[in-house]
Amino acid sequence: MMATAPATVTGLKKACSQCNLLESCLPFGMIDSDIHRLDELVGVRRRIKRQQPLYRTGDPFEAIYAIRIGSFKTDVLLEDGREQVTGFQMTGEILGLDGISAELHSCNAIALEDSEVCVIPYAKLEELARIVEGLQHRFHKVMSREIVRDHGVMMLLGSMRAEERLAAFLLNMSQRFTARGFSASEFHLRMTREEIGSYLGLKLETVSRAFSRFQDEGLVAVQQKHIRILDNNSLRKLIQHQPGAR
Amino acid sequence: MMATAPATVTGLKKACSQCNLLESCLPFGMIDSDIHRLDELVGVRRRIKRQQPLYRTGDPFEAIYAIRIGSFKTDVLLEDGREQVTGFQMTGEILGLDGISAELHSCNAIALEDSEVCVIPYAKLEELARIVEGLQHRFHKVMSREIVRDHGVMMLLGSMRAEERLAAFLLNMSQRFTARGFSASEFHLRMTREEIGSYLGLKLETVSRAFSRFQDEGLVAVQQKHIRILDNNSLRKLIQHQPGAR
DNA sequence: CTTTCCGGTTGATATGGATCAACCGCGCAA
DNA sequence: TTGCGCGGTTGATCCATATCAACCGGAAAG
Numbered sequence: 001m002m003a004t005a006p007a008t009v010t011g012l013k014k015a016c017s018q019c020n021l022l023e024s025c026l027p028f029g030m031i032d033s034d035i036h037r038l039d040e041l042v043g044v045r046r047r048i049k050r051q052q053p054l055y056r057t058g059d060p061f062e063a064i065y066a067i068r069i070g071s072f073k074t075d076v077l078l079e080d081g082r083e084q085v086t087g088f089q090m091t092g093e094i095l096g097l098d099g100i101s102a103e104l105h106s107c108n109a110i111a112l113e114d115s116e117v118c119v120i121p122y123a124k125l126e127e128l129a130r131i132v133e134g135l136q137h138r139f140h141k142v143m144s145r146e147i148v149r150d151h152g153v154m155m156l157l158g159s160m161r162a163e164e165r166l167a168a169f170l171l172n173m174s175q176r177f178t179a180r181g182f183s184a185s186e187f188h189l190r191m192t193r194e195e196i197g198s199y200l201g202l203k204l205e206t207v208s209r210a211f212s213r214f215q216d217e218g219l220v221a222v223q224q225k226h227i228r229i230l231d232n233n234s235l236r237k238l239i240q241h242q243p244g245a246r
Numbered sequence: 247m248m249a250t251a252p253a254t255v256t257g258l259k260k261a262c263s264q265c266n267l268l269e270s271c272l273p274f275g276m277i278d279s280d281i282h283r284l285d286e287l288v289g290v291r292r293r294i295k296r297q298q299p300l301y302r303t304g305d306p307f308e309a310i311y312a313i314r315i316g317s318f319k320t321d322v323l324l325e326d327g328r329e330q331v332t333g334f335q336m337t338g339e340i341l342g343l344d345g346i347s348a349e350l351h352s353c354n355a356i357a358l359e360d361s362e363v364c365v366i367p368y369a370k371l372e373e374l375a376r377i378v379e380g381l382q383h384r385f386h387k388v389m390s391r392e393i394v395r396d397h398g399v400m401m402l403l404g405s406m407r408a409e410e411r412l413a414a415f416l417l418n419m420s421q422r423f424t425a426r427g428f429s430a431s432e433f434h435l436r437m438t439r440e441e442i443g444s445y446l447g448l449k450l451e452t453v454s455r456a457f458s459r460f461q462d463e464g465l466v467a468v469q470q471k472h473i474r475i476l477d478n479n480s481l482r483k484l485i486q487h488q489p490g491a492r
Numbered sequence: 493c494t495t496t497c498c499g500g501t502t503g504a505t506a507t508g509g510a511t512c513a514a515c516c517g518c519g520c521a522a
Numbered sequence: 523t524t525g526c527g528c529g530g531t532t533g534a535t536c537c538a539t540a541t542c543a544a545c546c547g548g549a550a551a552g
Contacts, residue, residue, distance in 0.1 A: 076401050079486050084401040098397065100390035107397060126383060130376045137372060143389040144346035150396035151344065151353060155322050155330040157403035158447035162509065193530065201404035205512055208531055224518085224530070240325050439500065446544070449540055454501055470500070470548090 013183035015042030015118055024179065025066050026120075034132050041128055042066075042118040054095060054109040054117060061099030063121045067091050070115025074098075074107045075198070085179060085199040087149070088112070088191060090176055094142050104167045112190035157201045160239070166210045167238040170220065174229055176214040185232070189225040261288030261364055270338035270425065271312050272366075272384060280378050287374055287400045288312075300341060300355040301365060307345030309367045313337050316361025320344075320353045321444070331445040333395070334437060336422055340388050341443040358436040364379070403447045406485070411446040412456045414486040416466065420475055431478070435471040 016027050016038040027038050044162050045068065054065060054072060072089045086107060089095055100122065101107040129136035156165050178184040189196070193204040193211075200207065214220045219235055221228040229235065262273050273284050274328040289316065294300050300311060300318060318335045332353060335341055346368065351411070375382035402411050403423040424430040439450040439457075446453065460466045465481055467474040475481065 056269045076397055078401065078405065082405045084397075084404045086397045086400050097390055098394050100386050101394050106394045126386070130382065134377065136382070140346050140372075140389070143386070143393070144343055146393050147389070147396065148352045149343050150346050150393065150400070151320075151322055151330075152397055154332050154396070154403060155324065157400060158444065159324065159328045192528095198404065204530080205511080205532085206509055208529095209509090212373045212531070438498095450500080451502085451541085452539060454499095455539095458501070 006080065014039050015045070019068070019118075021066075021068060021092045026094060026142060027135075029134070030134050030138065034134065037128065037132050038135075041120055041124055043124075044119045045119060046117050046119055048111040048115045048117065050111055050113050050115075052111055054111065054115075054189065055099070055105045056108045058106055059099075059105045061096070061103045061105055061122065063119045064094055064096035064099075065109075065117040065119060067093055067095065068116045068118055071112045072109050072115065073112055073191060073195055073199075075108050076107050083198055085191075085195055087153075088195075091180060094146075095145055097143055153199075160200055161207050162200075163210050163213065164239050165202065166196075166207060166214070167219075167235045169196065169200060170227065170229065171235055171239070172230075173227075174232075185229045187227055189227060252482075260285050261291075265314070265364075267312075267314060267338045272382075272388060274338060276307060276378070276380050276384065283378050284381070287370055289367060289370075290365045292363050293360045294357040294363065296357055296359050296361075298357055300357065301345070301351045302354045303351055305345075305351045307342070307349045307351055307368065309365045310340055310342035310345075310371065311355075311363040313339055313341065314362045314364055317358045318355050318361065319358055319437060319441055319445075320355050322353050323447055329444050331437075331441055333399075334441075334445065336428060340392075343389055343392055367392065385394055399445075406454065408446075408448055408452050409456050409459065410485050411448065411454060412442075412460070413465075413481045415442065415446060416473065416475065417478075417481055417485070420478075421474075431475045433473055435473060 016025075017035050019025070022035070023185075024081075027035050030038070046054070048067075048070070057077065058171060070090065072095060073085050074087045074089065074095070075083050075085045077083055089109075089203075090207070095109050096105065096115065098107050115191055125139065129139055156168055160168065173187065173189070174184045177187045191199075193207045196202075197204045197207045202210075211220070211222045214235075215222050217234075219231045221230060262268060262271075263281050265271070266481065268281070273281050276284070284386075292300070292311075294316070294470045300328070303323065308437045313335055314337065316337070318341060319331050320333045320335065320341070321329050321331045323329055335355075341355050341363070342351065344353050371381075371484075377383055402414055406414065419429050419433065423433045437445075437451045442448075457466070457468045460481075461468050463480075465475075465477045465484075467476060
């Protein structure tokens with residue numbers, strides 16, 4: 001397996017304490033004096049161009065990454081070429097946790113647009129987590145949230161029909177854009193229909209048709225990757241008691 | 247939401263250091279002197295009767311659990327009654343990691359047979375992880391492995407056909423029985439067809455039919471819950487390059 | 493010993509989403 | 523400016539799995 005792609009690297013003195021993502025990123029809820037200790041943590045930042053990997057399956061695990069700018073997808077590839085997208089990640093979210101287990105990354109992380117991440121060397125994180133009040137707990141919460149999120153995706157994939165899956169996906173995106181101070185009802189998707197389909201366990205045509213049906217029913221306005229949510233409640237209802245629930 | 251079910255509780259002095267699961271459980275790979283410190287960790291054990299919950303969605307999170315005897319399933323319920331089984335757990339595996347994130351459990355853990363768990367109070371674990379060499383790292387690995395496992399399930403649910411899913415499930419069970427010193431080729435499933443189906447995103451009839459087809463083709467011998475794997479390689483091949491790969 | 497019930501198997505039929513195929517239009521390169 | 527390619531949409535058809543239904547057998551209860 002190839003090593004990670006070349007990347008621009010930036011040395012920095014005050015990573016976390018001067019970062020505007022402080023509220024939503026790993027250090028959330030930590031007290032001021034400790035946050036300065038976190039500046040030790042983030043040695044460098046890396047820029048990743050659209051479509052380039054941050055890491056790949058089999059790469060040795062050395063660090064986790066906090067997204068500063070941009071967004072990513074993670075995916076797993078089967079020998080026969082089948083791809084399963086396991087998640088989409090936005091600013092403030094953490095990438096690379098999969099690598100701790102085997103000291104190798106077990107999926108690919110690909111930038112959906114030109115992006116920038118903070119590199120958090122794992123050894124340093126472990127060390128600091130032992131010292132800095134709350135950091136260990138905070139980190140455990142991040143990992144646990146990932147597990148809970150994955151269970152939600154299993155629910156999607158295992159028990160929901162195509163339209164429910166897409167509705168859940170859109171509401172999830174909306175909620176995450178909101179959390180970042182963007183509009184809850186209008187946003188731009190960074191991924192293709194095929195990537196959405198892979199994530200939701202559907203073919204791209206099915207995703208496209210579901211979008212069209214939502215549009216016909218006045219739930220959303222769709223123009224390629226630009227989405228406007230018109231009827232939040234109906235989307236929400238779609239997820240819950242679908243009449244012919246499997 | 248109701249509190250957890252009543253349970254038999256046992257006080258103990260030397261939990262980990264005298265436990266025969268030492269090799270495969272949380273403390274794996276830790277040095278002897280430290281393992282005795284882990285005895286502090288496990289205050290009590292709890293017995294859970296078949297079909298009873300160890301914890302339920304919404305229960306306050308206080309501890310994680312190491313399975314000493316028996317096995318469990320975890321599941322998520324939707325309002326309309328749909329169930330998604332998110333995993334099956336065996337001896338030495340850890341339950342409850344989902345609860346760290348929101349300080350509430352986000353799924354149900356139900357015993358598949360009369361079982362016994364070691365209760366590991368999370369606060370104590372955090373504290374000890376700061377002191378005991380290697381424990382923090384070991385714990386992170388456990389969480390990370392859970393994330394990787396979940397990605398595998400997403401792959402199953404999102405990109406594999408019914409027979410592939412069942413083959414993967416059987417091989418996974420076989421591998422886990424082997425790791426516990428049981429036969430790799432002959433074992434007893436603790437869960438129903440319906441639970442397997444829910445886990446694999448299939449209806450119970452589909453699971454049953456897939457079992458029958460495997461039997462017809464001489465891949466396994468199935469007698470209710472008793473499984474004998476006759477042709478490991480063919481099962482393995484089934485997973486990889488399925489001709490009509492989606 | 494008999495009855496009941498639940499988990500499992502098997503058959504017939506229905507259907508949601510996959511597949512195959514045509515076409516559209518925007519953005520980019522020449 | 524034109525041409526090309528990729529992402530997206532839409533239509534026709536197919537098929538894997540769901541659904542509905544009947545039946546079986548072992549275990550537990552009476």
